[in-house]
Amino acid sequence: MEKITLTSQLLQYLITGLTVGSVYAMVAVGFNIIYNVTEIINFAQGEFVMLGGLIMVFFHVSMGLPLILAFPTTIVLVTVIGILIDRFAIRPIRRPSVLTLIIATIAVSIIIKGTASFIWGKDPFDLPAFSGRDPINFLGAVVQPQYFWVIGFLIITAIALSIFFDRTIIGKAMSACADNPDAASLVGINVKQMILLSFALSAAIGAVAGITITPISLMEYDRGAMLAVKGFAAAILGGLGSFPGAILGGLIMGSIESFGAGLVSSGYKDAFALIVLLVVLFFKPSGLMGSIEISKIKRF
Amino acid sequence: MTLRRISIIAIICFFGMGLLVSQANAFDGAYKVGGVFSVTGRASFLGDPEKKTVEMLAEQINKAGGINGKELKLVIYDDEGDATKCNLKVKKLITNDKVCAVIGPSLSGLSLAVIPVAEKYKTPLVSCAASYKIVHNEKTGKPYKWVFKTPQSDSMAVEAIYMHLKNRGINKIAIMSVTSGYGASGRSELIRLAPEYNMNIIADEKYGPKDTDMTAQLTKIKGMAPAAIVNWSIGPTQVTMIRNWKDLGMTAVPLYQSHGFGSRKNIELAGGAAEGVFCPLGACNIAEQLPADHPQKSVTMDYLKSYTAKYNEPLSSFGGHGWDALELVVDALSAVGDDKAAIRDYLEKKQGFVGQHGIFNFSPDDHNGLSKAAFSMVIVKDNDWALVD
Numbered sequence: 001m002e003k004i005t006l007t008s009q010l011l012q013y014l015i016t017g018l019t020v021g022s023v024y025a026m027v028a029v030g031f032n033i034i035y036n037v038t039e040i041i042n043f044a045q046g047e048f049v050m051l052g053g054l055i056m057v058f059f060h061v062s063m064g065l066p067l068i069l070a071f072p073t074t075i076v077l078v079t080v081i082g083i084l085i086d087r088f089a090i091r092p093i094r095r096p097s098v099l100t101l102i103i104a105t106i107a108v109s110i111i112i113k114g115t116a117s118f119i120w121g122k123d124p125f126d127l128p129a130f131s132g133r134d135p136i137n138f139l140g141a142v143v144q145p146q147y148f149w150v151i152g153f154l155i156i157t158a159i160a161l162s163i164f165f166d167r168t169i170i171g172k173a174m175s176a177c178a179d180n181p182d183a184a185s186l187v188g189i190n191v192k193q194m195i196l197l198s199f200a201l202s203a204a205i206g207a208v209a210g211i212t213i214t215p216i217s218l219m220e221y222d223r224g225a226m227l228a229v230k231g232f233a234a235a236i237l238g239g240l241g242s243f244p245g246a247i248l249g250g251l252i253m254g255s256i257e258s259f260g261a262g263l264v265s266s267g268y269k270d271a272f273a274l275i276v277l278l279v280v281l282f283f284k285p286s287g288l289m290g291s292i293e294i295s296k297i298k299r300f
Numbered sequence: 301m302t303l304r305r306i307s308i309i310a311i312i313c314f315f316g317m318g319l320l321v322s323q324a325n326a327f328d329g330a331y332k333v334g335g336v337f338s339v340t341g342r343a344s345f346l347g348d349p350e351k352k353t354v355e356m357l358a359e360q361i362n363k364a365g366g367i368n369g370k371e372l373k374l375v376i377y378d379d380e381g382d383a384t385k386c387n388l389k390v391k392k393l394i395t396n397d398k399v400c401a402v403i404g405p406s407l408s409g410l411s412l413a414v415i416p417v418a419e420k421y422k423t424p425l426v427s428c429a430a431s432y433k434i435v436h437n438e439k440t441g442k443p444y445k446w447v448f449k450t451p452q453s454d455s456m457a458v459e460a461i462y463m464h465l466k467n468r469g470i471n472k473i474a475i476m477s478v479t480s481g482y483g484a485s486g487r488s489e490l491i492r493l494a495p496e497y498n499m500n501i502i503a504d505e506k507y508g509p510k511d512t513d514m515t516a517q518l519t520k521i522k523g524m525a526p527a528a529i530v531n532w533s534i535g536p537t538q539v540t541m542i543r544n545w546k547d548l549g550m551t552a553v554p555l556y557q558s559h560g561f562g563s564r565k566n567i568e569l570a571g572g573a574a575e576g577v578f579c580p581l582g583a584c585n586i587a588e589q590l591p592a593d594h595p596q597k598s599v600t601m602d603y604l605k606s607y608t609a610k611y612n613e614p615l616s617s618f619g620g621h622g623w624d625a626l627e628l629v630v631d632a633l634s635a636v637g638d639d640k641a642a643i644r645d646y647l648e649k650k651q652g653f654v655g656q657h658g659i660f661n662f663s664p665d666d667h668n669g670l671s672k673a674a675f676s677m678v679i680v681k682d683n684d685w686a687l688v689d
Contacts, residue, residue, distance in 0.1 A: 006523070009522075012516070012519040016519075017516070023512065122345060142548050216513060216540070216543075217511075217512035218539060257516075261516040266506045266516070269507075270508065
């Protein structure tokens with residue numbers, strides 16, 4: 001085997017980092033949607049990713065549905081689970097403080113994880129890659145076709161969300177809830193419905209992340225928690241509540257991990273990402289793209 | 301409580317006792333053996349097949365007339381992978397259930413935690429966990445008096461791999477390991493034994509147990525051009541890293557996995573990428589591939605057939621550790637009866653016991669009884685194991 005040049009090594013780190021980072025970014029966006037409308041951190045966010053992957057395995061591999069059918073069915077099912085979470089775990093809480101709601105999401109994540117381990121067992125599951133597994137050689141770096149799907153879906157998600165929040169009435173209503181829920185309900189926006197919608201949306205995005213990453217990394221019942229932690233760190237890095245920030249944060253986190261593992265030491269790769277996070281927060285407490293003004297009016 | 305209700309309960313009790321008596325009547329007394337496994341919780345993939353295996357064996361033994369005409373009675377508890385619970389269960393087995401020997405626990409950490417209990421109550425314990433420290437008291441440099449274990453140690457798998465590399469004339473290797481207890485222990489053995497086999501470790505890469513991609517680590521290794529890669533992990537990461545290895549076009553660099561790779565499920569999950577991967581496995585994993593004159597051929601085939609027929613699930617190497625532990629105790633019981641000290645002395649002298657994972661030769665200095673010969677080097681060929689010599 002010929003020796004690999006430094007440039008292609010660096011390129012390889014970048015591509016790997018961006019792919020892993022795209023998943024973190026999607027999880028971070030999911031955090032932000034719910035945070036913006038409700039001010040809570042949804043600790044079950046990682047479970048949406050896990051469910052997306054495993055339900056897709058069920059439809060595509062076990063049931064044999066074609067990709068084009070299994071993909072939307074999975075997203076719809078996970079979205080329904082997101083709605084049920086809001087309906088049965090978030091809304092019934094009588095005098096909700098931000099803290100009790102967050103604790104409720106932790107409970108939900110434990111329940112989902114436990115249920116998934118009963119249904120699927122503890123073994124990892126595989127999903128066939130969307131367009132084959134033949135790697136593409138690009139300037140000496142190796143690119144899996146699935147990488148394009150992961151990064152592509154991040155771009156689609158980002159575009160779709162920006163259209164939704166800027167151009168549609170519902171999207172604007174959701175942004176209004178994020179700015180000021182009391183004023184929003186005064187002008188006739190149904191805040192409860194917006195919260196429901198926020199859970200539905202972030203469940204759907206989580207599902208997309210899970211479906212696209214499973215062919216690369218497999219999926220098992222307890223992977224959600226780690227992805228949630230990474231995604232949360234990405235959201236903080238980018239500035240909690242900011243969508244461009246979440247995407248930037250995710251991609252930076254992924255790249256630092258990859259470069260850190262490749263160039264310095266793989267044993268400390270998680271530490272590099274967290275050190276960068278701490279440094280950023282030290283100089284800019286609201287995160288890269290967050291604004292201090294907005295974070296001041298939030299309760300959490 | 302009315303008289304009627306009392307009499308109903310009394311009748312039920314009588315029937316219950318009658319059932320118990322009628323069951324026990326078939327045998328002339330019973331030998332009680334205790335088992336404690338991590339049947340549920342984080343290590344259920346170990347404890348579950350172990351429990352199923354020993355239950356199946358006890359059923360077979362009793363159906364065939366028991367041991368010396370006595371029934372083999374198993375008392376099995378679940379420690380849920382928790383050291384405190386495990387400790388209590390072992391105490392309960394010894395003091396309350398009055399068992400003559402204990403098999404298990406499934407995990408190394410838990411086994412270490414119950415060594416003092418076995419030593420204090422002078423009860424033989426045959427652990428199903430891998431760590432060398434279970435049968436090696438660092439203070440005395442000798443095994444603990446009452447403790448034995450059946451699984452091969454990490455060091456034997458490392459030696460089997462290093463021997464194979466040496467025979468191929470390879471001495472420049474890269475190692476990769478997962479940052480869990482399993483990976484860390486394998487990594488330290490790889491580094492410790494490297495000088496003995498003249499291995500030059502040029503890269504030492506790590507990854508987390510839930511990492512999604514190891515391309516970065518492998519790219520770095522690719523840049524250093526080692527002659528072979530040794531990877532030490534369990535769970536999904538060992539499959540992901542094989543795929544990354546294949547994608548990066550590194551198949552020219554032979555990849556060695558640890559004995560933790562010993563499940564056909566992993567080959568299946570790798571989706572063809574595992575072709576050509578080496579790993580050291582115990583006989584129990586490769587019963588079908590063993591030549592007919594292999595000493596372990598018949599025991600492993602019997603176990604494979606009866607386990608898959610009874611539970612309709614693939615055999616795992618962990619159940620084999622349970623098999624070895626229980627059959628060793630049964631062997632002792634049939635030879636010396638259920639006196640604890642006699643069982644211990646018998647086990648310590650036992651030679652040539654043909655088990656699932658090797659041929660055990662115990663001695664006062666070796667309470668594991670296996671050598672690196674207990675591993676056979678296997679290669680993945682046409683999506684199945686094939687023996688390499």
